[in-house]
Amino acid sequence: MPGRQGHVARKRFGQNFLVDDGVIAAIVAAVAPRRSDTVIEIGPGLGALTAPLLDRLDHLHVAEIDRDLIARLRRQWPPDRLTVHEGDVLELDVSALGNGLRVVGNLPYNISSPLLFHLAGHAAHIRDIHVMLQKEVVERIVAAPGDSAFSRLSVMLQYRFAMELLFEVPPEAFDPAPQVDSAVVRLIPHAALPHPARDEAVFARVVSQAFSQRRKTLRNTLKGVADAALLERLGIDPGARAQELSVADFVRLADAVGAPG
Ligand code: SAM
Numbered sequence: 193m194p195g196r197q198g199h200v201a202r203k204r205f206g207q208n209f210l211v212d213d214g215v216i217a218a219i220v221a222a223v224a225p226r227r228s229d230t231v232i233e234i235g236p237g238l239g240a241l242t243a244p245l246l247d248r249l250d251h252l253h254v255a256e257i258d259r260d261l262i263a264r265l266r267r268q269w270p271p272d273r274l275t276v277h278e279g280d281v282l283e284l285d286v287s288a289l290g291n292g293l294r295v296v297g298n299l300p301y302n303i304s305s306p307l308l309f310h311l312a313g314h315a316a317h318i319r320d321i322h323v324m325l326q327k328e329v330v331e332r333i334v335a336a337p338g339d340s341a342f343s344r345l346s347v348m349l350q351y352r353f354a355m356e357l358l359f360e361v362p363p364e365a366f367d368p369a370p371q372v373d374s375a376v377v378r379l380i381p382h383a384a385l386p387h388p389a390r391d392e393a394v395f396a397r398v399v400s401q402a403f404s405q406r407r408k409t410l411r412n413t414l415k416g417v418a419d420a421a422l423l424e425r426l427g428i429d430p431g432a433r434a435q436e437l438s439v440a441d442f443v444r445l446a447d448a449v450g451a452p453g
Pocket of ligand 1: 205206207208209210211234235236237238239240241255256257258261279280281282297298299300301303
């Protein structure tokens with residue numbers, strides 16, 4: 193069982209290290225890497241996933257922010273096997289690593305939503321993503337319209353990815369144990385967007401505005417963006433709340449709002 197090797201876990205970097213060999217093996221099996229795949233692991237930490245991934249890969253990219261951990265990683269693997277991207281992964285241009293990129297990671301939970309948005313912005317270069325997240329976040333991203341967990345994150349990610357919860361992971365699988373349950377999710381970018389928006393910036397703005405006050409009806413949250421008459425013309429009930437709309441509804445709405453004239 194991998195230990196912490198004298199490293200003191202840093203809370204501010206969301207450090208909960210995987211120590212359960214069964215869970216580690218299950219993640220690697222879900223990824224099923226082929227030797228020549230281009231893979232980036234986000235937050236390799238002490239290498240719990242890095243080592244078994246490197247057993248199956250010629251080369252691996254990792255993005256790590258903690259300088260102590262970066263030094264350890266560099267001591268453990270030579271640069272022709274492991275490329276370490278130092279610093280905040282939110283600032284890393286993952287598209288520069290090439291096409292067909294595979295993303296893996298036991299993510300720092302404090303940045304999981306911005307990180308998923310960041311990856312969504314690079315979806316054209318990504319083949320798939322396998323990540324461990326807080327279970328509650330996974331439930332939000334895979335939620336269906338009408339579910340109480342259906343949120344801005346659900347709409348924005350479902351717009352771009354097909355998603356599947358693979359398995360749940362209990363706190364005891366980590367050291368230190370987090371206070372929440374976790375789950376591993378697979379995201380695969382849609383080959384062709386099922387509901388492409390004419391202007392994705394407008395789409396993002398409308399979704400964000402609609403969810404800005406979850407308890408309020410669209411008639412209220414979309415004031416100044418879309419009036420009740422427009423909503424009705426689009427077949428959307430102005431008395432509905434954002435979590436009742438599908439991705440297709442949001443795209444129809446954004447296209448109507450953003451239409452010239
Ligand atoms: N992969 C290891 C494991 O499963 O044991 C560590 C996972 S730990 C939950 C998250 C890792 O992400 C830590 O190594 C942490 O230092 C790193 N990290 C946190 N914030 C980061 C950021 N903004 N950019 C890159 N790495 C980050």
